[in-house]
Amino acid sequence: MEKQKIFKSKYVKRLKENLKSRHSIHLYSEQIFPFDDDETLVLSTIYKPKDLLKKMNPDNDLDSAIAIYEGYRELTLLQASDERFWTYLTHVDLYQYMIKRWNAHIEGKAKNPEKYIREHWFLLSESQQSLMRHPLSGLWWGVHLSIDEERNDKYELTKILFRQLDFATRTLPTYRLGRHKEAIIGILEFIKNNDELFRNYFEDKTRFVTRYLNLIGGTVNLAYVDRTFFIGKLNRVKEKIKQIGSR
Amino acid sequence: MNYNNIKFPYPVLKKNDNSILSYIDFSNEDIEITPSYDLFNFKINLSKIDNDDILKLIETGKTEYCVEVNCSSTLFRKVHTSRENIIEFSIPKLSLRGKVEGDCLIIARENIPDYNNSQAHEDYQGFYFNIKRGNILAYYGSFNFIADINYKKLKAVASIMEITEGDVEYLNVDLDNNKITLQLPKQDFKIYAQPLISKYPDLSPIFHSSIVYGALLTALYNFENYTDKLWAQAILYRMKEEEELKKFLGNDEKFDKAEVPDIAQILLGNPVRRLLNHLDKEIETTDEE
Numbered sequence: 001m002e003k004q005k006i007f008k009s010k011y012v013k014r015l016k017e018n019l020k021s022r023h024s025i026h027l028y029s030e031q032i033f034p035f036d037d038d039e040t041l042v043l044s045t046i047y048k049p050k051d052l053l054k055k056m057n058p059d060n061d062l063d064s065a066i067a068i069y070e071g072y073r074e075l076t077l078l079q080a081s082d083e084r085f086w087t088y089l090t091h092v093d094l095y096q097y098m099i100k101r102w103n104a105h106i107e108g109k110a111k112n113p114e115k116y117i118r119e120h121w122f123l124l125s126e127s128q129q130s131l132m133r134h135p136l137s138g139l140w141w142g143v144h145l146s147i148d149e150e151r152n153d154k155y156e157l158t159k160i161l162f163r164q165l166d167f168a169t170r171t172l173p174t175y176r177l178g179r180h181k182e183a184i185i186g187i188l189e190f191i192k193n194n195d196e197l198f199r200n201y202f203e204d205k206t207r208f209v210t211r212y213l214n215l216i217g218g219t220v221n222l223a224y225v226d227r228t229f230f231i232g233k234l235n236r237v238k239e240k241i242k243q244i245g246s247r
Numbered sequence: 248m249n250y251n252n253i254k255f256p257y258p259v260l261k262k263n264d265n266s267i268l269s270y271i272d273f274s275n276e277d278i279e280i281t282p283s284y285d286l287f288n289f290k291i292n293l294s295k296i297d298n299d300d301i302l303k304l305i306e307t308g309k310t311e312y313c314v315e316v317n318c319s320s321t322l323f324r325k326v327h328t329s330r331e332n333i334i335e336f337s338i339p340k341l342s343l344r345g346k347v348e349g350d351c352l353i354i355a356r357e358n359i360p361d362y363n364n365s366q367a368h369e370d371y372q373g374f375y376f377n378i379k380r381g382n383i384l385a386y387y388g389s390f391n392f393i394a395d396i397n398y399k400k401l402k403a404v405a406s407i408m409e410i411t412e413g414d415v416e417y418l419n420v421d422l423d424n425n426k427i428t429l430q431l432p433k434q435d436f437k438i439y440a441q442p443l444i445s446k447y448p449d450l451s452p453i454f455h456s457s458i459v460y461g462a463l464l465t466a467l468y469n470f471e472n473y474t475d476k477l478w479a480q481a482i483l484y485r486m487k488e489e490e491e492l493k494k495f496l497g498n499d500e501k502f503d504k505a506e507v508p509d510i511a512q513i514l515l516g517n518p519v520r521r522l523l524n525h526l527d528k529e530i531e532t533t534d535e536e
Contacts (some may be wrong), residue, residue, distance in 0.1 A: 126345055223327065225381040
């Protein structure tokens with residue numbers, strides 16, 4: 001099996017500079033992105049997953065999220081947050097997926113193509129928000145935080161998380177809560193148990209849920225408590241959640 | 248998370264807070280972080296506390312000492328607990344990058360109905376509180392460190408600075424990376440890269456007092472715009488730890504720009520003196536010839 005490659009840091013920087021100066025915008029519409037193979041490194045412990053590109057589905061984020069997670073389930077936290085790794089995937093291994101899933105700059109729908117490409121092909125910073133918003137690392141982290149090996153269907157809660165991409169990549173990352181797996185599982189379990197409640201205004205309701213739990217974090221150490229705590233707290237505000245959107 | 252700015256709906260023992268009038272303290276001396284080959288080993292001392300009611304709750308197992316470690320760059324978040332006031336734990340190096348933050352607390356392990364504290368401020372007298380599992384009863388303070396910095400090698404210039412070839416006409420100082428990057432024009436870099444120059448120890452005073460010193464001045468004058476960079480964190484760490492540098496650092500972790508030349512010279516181990524000593528030796532050698 002072929003070992004996984006990543007870009008060198010300096011090359012990532014150069015790619016960013018080329019984009020910023022608009023010299024390379026046109027390259028992001030090509031069928032293959034031209035890159036310098038001398039500017040890559042090999043990860044000694046990670047193998048390139050077989051047929052990952054084929055498994056990525058530009059029309060279904062859940063399928064893609066599971067595929068990318070299964071392909072790279074051995075990543076350490078350090079590797080899974082490495083800009084060089086994700087930038088290599090967006091430009092090389094999964095470039096064809098990227099130009100199908102994130103093609104507003106090609107279709108002429110992006111107001112600012114340079115900004116659009118920067119936001120989708122690169123990690124904007126080393127923050128939690130940036131990692132979870134990135135079109136590929138956000139998929140991996142979404143599964144990592146929601147997979148529950150104790151269930152018959154370990155992806156049962158992941159399916160809820162990816163009901164709306166914004167929930168996984170925008171709403172949850174806003175708070176520290178979003179990096180506590182027990183909190184994520186508690187929230188998703190509550191949504192699963194109250195499916196009817198979340199049929200409409202899903203985005204507004206999930207935003208309320210995360211904001212509410214974050215407030216509780218002022219007096220309770222949220223990393224200390226498990227999923228039952230979060231489910232219990234949310235059960236108490238069911239009526240409030242119900243009212244969202246109905247006023 | 249800085250719990251100092253949070254107003255709790257019940258009395259919490261905190262430093263510089265009068266909701267409970269008892270002693271609690273925490274400083275850098277109470278933190279020991281020792282890196283091994285693949286782990287960061289932590290030893291946190293939480294013994295500086297004097298409040299009978301809270302200590303009794305620990306004895307009875309209703310509360311415990313906790314250290315929460317957070318790393319935004321790798322989404323690492325974990326609480327380490329103990330019934331002992333010295334907590335020891337390890338975290339794999341492969342789980343942390345950049346800034347790592349820790350909070351030291353005492354947390355309720357179970358619900359404590361009718362909690363009150365005999366040392367609480369008089370405003371709380373006669374009130375009882377329904378404490379729930381996970382509620383914070385005491386906050387020692389927080390700490391942070393940079394996982395990528397090899398603190399033992401910080402005195403080496405190479406830990407914060409590197410010289411690279413750049414597409415530039417003149418020497419350029421780039422502060423936007425984790426190391427201060429000195430970009431040399433291609434032709435100059437070729438000369439610099441010759442082993443007899445770049446690897447020759449006798450030439451280091453010349454480099455330090457000219458190119459490196461100049462670059463460090465640029466970095467220090469622009470310091471406040473780059474505090475998230477590793478080079479800045481490394482300099483800040485040295486300024487907090489080294490006696491000679493401590494005096495330049497204010498409580499807000501800022502320094503006076505007028506002091507920058509002195510700070511730069513101390514950071515580089517007095518490069519001007521080293522240069523003059525080097526030149527003096529050269530003259531002596533020439534005279535002897």
